[in-house]
Amino acid sequence: MSTTGEYERFFPYEEPYPNQRSAMAEIAEALDDERDVLLEGAPGTGKTLSALVPALEYARRTDKTVVITTNVHQQMRQFVEDARAITREEPLRAVVFKGKSSMCHIDVEYQECQTLRDTTRTLVEKETERAELNQQAEALLDRIREGEDGAGEARNTVTDELDAVESELEELRDGNVCEHYYNNLVGNTDEFFEWLFEDVRTPEEIYEYADQRQLCGYELLKEGMEAVDLVVCNYHHLLDPAIREQFFRWLGRDPEDVVTVFDEAHNIESAARDHASRTLTENTLEEALSELEDADDSRAQPAENVLSAFLGALRATYDDALGFGEREQVGDDWYDLTIANSDRRDDLTLAFLDRYEGRGIDAEVDLALQLGRALDREYEEAYKNGQATTRSECQTLQAAEFIAAWMADGGKLGQHPMCSVRRDAGTEEVYGRAELYTCIPREVTETLFEEVNASILMSATLRPFDVIEDVLGLSDPATMAYGLEYPEDRRRTLAVEAPALFSSERSDPNTQSAVADVLADATRFTPGNVLLFFPSYAEAERYHDRLRNRADVTSRLLLDEPGVETESMRQSFVGGDDAILCTSLWGTLAEGVSFDGDDARTVAVVGVPYPHLSERMEAIQDAYDRAYADRREAGWRYAVEIPTIRKTRQALGRVIRAPDDYGVRLLVDKRYTRASADMGKYGVRGSFPPEERAELVDVDPEKLKFAMLNFYADLDAYPDEPPRP
Template identity: 75%
Template sequence: MAASRDSSDGQDHWRFFPYDEPYPNQDEAMSRIAAALGEERNVLLEGAPGTGKTLSALVPALEHAREEDKTVVITTNVHQQMRQFVADARAITRTEPIRAVVFKGKASMCHIDVDYRECQTLRDTTRDLVEKQEEVDELNARQQDLLDELQAGSEGAGEARQAVMDELDTLESELEEFEDGNVCDHYRANLTRDTGAFFSWLFDDVRTPQDVYDYADREGLCGYELLKEGMEGVDLVVCNYHHLLDPLIREQFFRWLGREPSEVITVFDEAHNVESAARDHATRTLTENTLSAALSELEDVDDSRAVSAENVLRAFSDALCETYEEALAFGEREQVGENWYDLSIANDDRRDDLTMRFLDAYEGRGISTEVELALQLGKRLDEEYEEAYKQGETTSRKECQTLQAAAFVSAWMDEGGDLGQHPMCSVRRDGGSDEIYGRAELYTCIPREVTQELFDQVSATVLMSATLRPFDVTQDVLGLEDPVTMAYGLAYPEENRRTLTVDVPPLFSSERSNPETQELVAETLADVLRFTPGNTLVFFPSYAEAERYYERLRGRAGGTSLWLDGSDIDTEQARQRFVASDDGALFTSLWGTLSEGVSFDGDDARTVAVVGVPYPHLSERMEAVQAAYDRAYPGNEAGWRYGVEIPTIRKTRQALGRVIRSPDDFGVRLLLDRRYTRESRDMGRYGVRGSFPTEERTEFVDVGPSKAKFAILNFFTDHDAYTGDPPRP
């Protein structure tokens, strides 16, 4: 399909735009992003679902990169969006050829299933083997030439050949040792065979990681290493968040690109998730099992530093055990299962309980001194483990537990009291022994410590999402300096959608257990299902609430088929059954996987309902995040607003965006809770209506629970959506 062109200046205006016409607002967005990239300014782009955000960012980014010799990296943490990026890149390259690579982590592309460190060692030993073989081949060729000269009567050829033969004997002996070591045959094939056909195939189209894996598996090559080799100087890379958010991976990633950070333009999709993803990447943990393994490792080490390492790590291990034993309240031990169970150890007026116990338990020459000795020893041991694996003395690359433990203890003592770092202790039950063991964790509350460095390094970044506002909060949380901001709402006909705010009692935790309130919500949902001509998505604050109303509506939903999602349910299968239905309802959690990044187009879903205000569980982690934001941004309840309210409203807006995905689509969206209505004005910070963007809340229509069915009936009747006579109220 030909792209829309502006040839008034003799050149294509948007040469990378692959379709006939842009969506409404898309041309303006591309122009504004192009101007921002030219000034190396970051961009915050909010666009309603289905408004073409990806191409709005990609087209000007590729244009700028082509003119300035840069590379565009577009990233997401949602699998469906990754597939959409591939589809868009393929469409682009059929209009204007680009060299694109879709990159995933090694774990998903390895043919022999080894971890990263083991792979790294295998790569080194294999490269050494191949280089040694090349030296042997060169010497063999040289001695043959000298033999020919000797037979031809050349003086001195015999002595020179003997010297070559002596060197050859030495190298062949070394080569035998390499052959006995651990190597990767797939990577060896990369180094010894002509891989030109692979790269011709790779850049003939936009290939998925599975495409690359299948090709490499068929040919006996290592696709992951070939991708790394082929990334240098490409136009576009599609990847996951961790390639950019992890500082160590990012440094390597840019090196594979052959680019300085200033030569890279980054594009983050579903950027409202960057905050939590950055927090996860920055958080560090150390389990009791790792400490035990480190202490066992040190028992056999003949090094004077082992005494210091054992002393400091044993004191920390003992302090960890004492801390979680003391923190477990009466009867709490029985509640601990195979998932990590958080325990409170933080204090307002001093360091945390674990640190205090560690300081009390420790006896030695000084924690900093002995931790440094432990780090030195750990690095030495790690080098020995790598060499043993290279030489084939071990079948797997052993990890140095002392190094891991000492690095964590060093960070715990140096950074545990910093703003934004929250010390945690957790326990879990071992599935085999049924014993409880502990974990220390430095939980990172403020993600800008991870993201700001990235945004300062690269040429520019475009962050896009359907739910980035309020922009000032996103700017603060991620550490963005003076970004260009733009927001585009649904440009589709307003008459094709209706947003109802239903005045059921505010569903606080105490109210949710009220039988009368439950019955009122159930009656309202039954009306929603009955008067929706097609499928209905229903989101709740938790899977438990979803199950509660699923059970309440069984037997009273008429001909509507009910589907339940849950943490132990195959969500994709439930989704497929739901969209295949003509009249179904899917009950799920707003914090599950269906609330964002998944489209329910057309008849897939005609109505979406959000029941309650789905605040996250107010755990100690959330309280720590709130406290950190309150300290970082004093005043205006920054902790509640940044840490709880805004992420919750973003989740709600994402859920509402699952329906009405095209100009011809139509549907009803419901918010069931008084906190969404005009009545919420008297509810203080718990009234959330004002947290929605102005143009969205102006579409809200307040209705009573018994009136919702009439509003739904009238809307779908106006759209001639019922087959036969509409239901009667």
């Protein structure tokens, strides 16, 4: 069992933050009991080191490897900084791992890379074999000169083998190989690994080092992952079951020898859902049918029976689902159509069953799978031997695998069949996609958490813990929550009794005017930058325009939009004083992005930013209602309310990130006030954790300016004379 002295040797700084020492002790105890941990800590309170320090000590003592993962790019950089700091206190072998696509020097797809790697390895093995045979031939020639009996016959056998190897080498050289990986295999890479473990290297540094030496940094990194203490990676390395199996193999570890640490763990639910969902486009089906036309195989006809029926059913289904004039509105993004039924299978499945005329779907899907695997092997061989310049993907195999899953799983709880359409940018034609959407993420995550030694899930917004346990499939985790321990007199959290921004009320001019008045006061009485988060980019643009047209708003006004690079927008905002940034709460700036000190003084969440209540969201609600039928309004609470409040709390956490920091946090909507108790499930004040709820101070819109003036004036925060109410 660990002691404080043992794990604190991994702590790289002079003194832990408030509550950090307590969190490290609790996590160390939980790891000794091989229990999972749910850690909620306010932004800026050192959650990463609270988890890493005891995890690294536990792993060192019990011969485990720690894998820390995030889906937020900025947090990856923070992990690297923390790991580098630790290595200066305690020797640590750490690698930072990214996907192949971001590290490939010749820009090929995954399957091509796999094939190139195999052919290149075979080439090097044959070259090694040739060198060994040459040595044998030379030795036998000496023995022939010495007159040894049988030496001549033996040498003839060796030279015959040499001729065969030379012929194979000639074929391999005419095929496709990767020169970067070839250099990995034939060169001395000791220098690379010495450099790699001198410090904690980023994937960008590894790419540059390898590129200068014509090496494959990705493959070298995989080789170097064995016997490391710490790996930093993206969510998909753990949440995708196929990638996870390979990832652990590269680590040289069985799952029970791995401790996982998930940062921003409130995002696991949606990330797992994305990894589990499966899709099949109309284009893939068309390409598969073309592939079958060229296949001289008895299984081609059964495969064609299945795939052509599914393609026809897909087209007929989205044609029927598109309403009058709706096709003309379809754009470049996927547009969902309703095909699910409450009392029977979905419309696409019914149309497929109606169109299919073969000898049995299960049998013919199985034949399509067999043929697809055979064709896929042929494509690999053609690429290996140079008959093809690219490694083709077998479309028949992809289509058959999807149809098999669709028929087997489409009616199961938590699986929601969907159909979507989009417009082809080249042809302007509308085409379709079938999707099996996974609503309940524990189908992906539960196995992971059962397999590994222990997992630490940390976030500023994990509570309520019982919900995260249910949703992700965690069993009896240790739970701990640490609030914002910085001085309370340096922050205010105000619930403004502004109109409730229900979607039906947002277009009301009176509502807009009242909210704009509140925001204008908030900006005028803030001595510095103001962050405004809205339920959508459209609402952000609406109030950006309203504020721009007001004479009393003189601040530098910025509008965030979809597709804008996060760091460039952040830099524009923090690049000067007295700026206002309007953005969506569901955008990239609401979490994982730091606004420290003078970067932002006031943050406001305008409205209760429920996600768009799409069919996907309704499907998730329905799945949770059915899975947790004993819980009152489980669907609404698990799928809508709690994720929304987590996002709101994340946004509020963009300010007050250090003990000497100060600022105001605003919730602009009467649903956050005490009056919301009479609003049923739409009143959200009660969804905040108790200590955060206790800090909420209700304020009339007309009194907001006075509340902010008093707070900032007491801190002597105004550089000149305070503004006059």
